[in-house]
Amino acid sequence: MQNTEQRPVLTTERLVLRRPQASDIPAIVDIVGDLRVSRYLARIPHPYGEVDGRFFIDEIVPHELVWALTLRTSGQLVGSAGLSPTDQNEVAELGYYLAPTQWGLGFATEATRAIVDYGFKVAGLTSITAGYFAGNPASGRVLAKLGFVETGRTERPCLATGRIEPSVEMRLDRV
Ligand SMILES: CC(C)(COP(=O)(O)OP(=O)(O)OC[C@H]1O[C@@H](n2cnc3c(N)ncnc32)[C@H](O)[C@@H]1OP(=O)(O)O)[C@@H](O)C(=O)NCCC(=O)NCCS
DSSP states (O other): OOOGGGOOOEEOSSEEEEOOOGGGHHHHHHHHTSHHHHTTOSSOOSSOOHHHHHHIIIIITTTSEEEEEEETTTOOEEEEEEEEEOSSTTEEEEEEEEOGGGTTSSHHHHHHHHHHHHHHHTSOOSEEEEEEETTOHHHHHHHHHHTOEEEEEEEEEETTTTEEEEEEEEEEEOO
């Protein structure tokens, strides 16, 4: 993937996707500190606090193509999404979350569609992978709407719950 410092602002119909910054930490802590969100994410501890938010801004954001999802109308941060590197240079893994108050409005699909487009057309990716916990059909639906197809089933650890959960592995290839 290209240098993540280059990531542009992406604008969709209702969202502005921009680089996460230190002033976002309280909003991020509020969202991913909620177990309804973190139980479906692999890498988020629970409880999640200020120190974790600082680690995300200082150690993750500079190295991964991750965006803050904000509402075009108000600037409110409603979630985050991005592409993490894999062991293959032209393949990245898609991840995303939305605040529970914003679920069911199509925001995850809208944001990830823009990111997938960026990944293929600008970042030079040939494939994007994603994995969702089997108990999270809403995430599976987001990926299906983007055209991802199932490539297999595995188990992944969930840091927040401390459990190893069944996971559905998905993939989308550049056309
Ligand atoms: C998964 C998540 C990102 C979805 O965000 P969202 O903005 O509500 O998603 P969208 O509105 O774009 O699409 C959700 C789709 O799932 C469907 N859906 C919701 N709950 C569902 C359920 N229990 N079973 C099946 N489908 C479901 C919706 O109807 C919608 O599909 P549709 O457009 O065909 O009607 C959000 O619930 C979230 O942040 N969850 C916690 C973190 C997480 O799971 N991240 C992904 C990790 S892989």
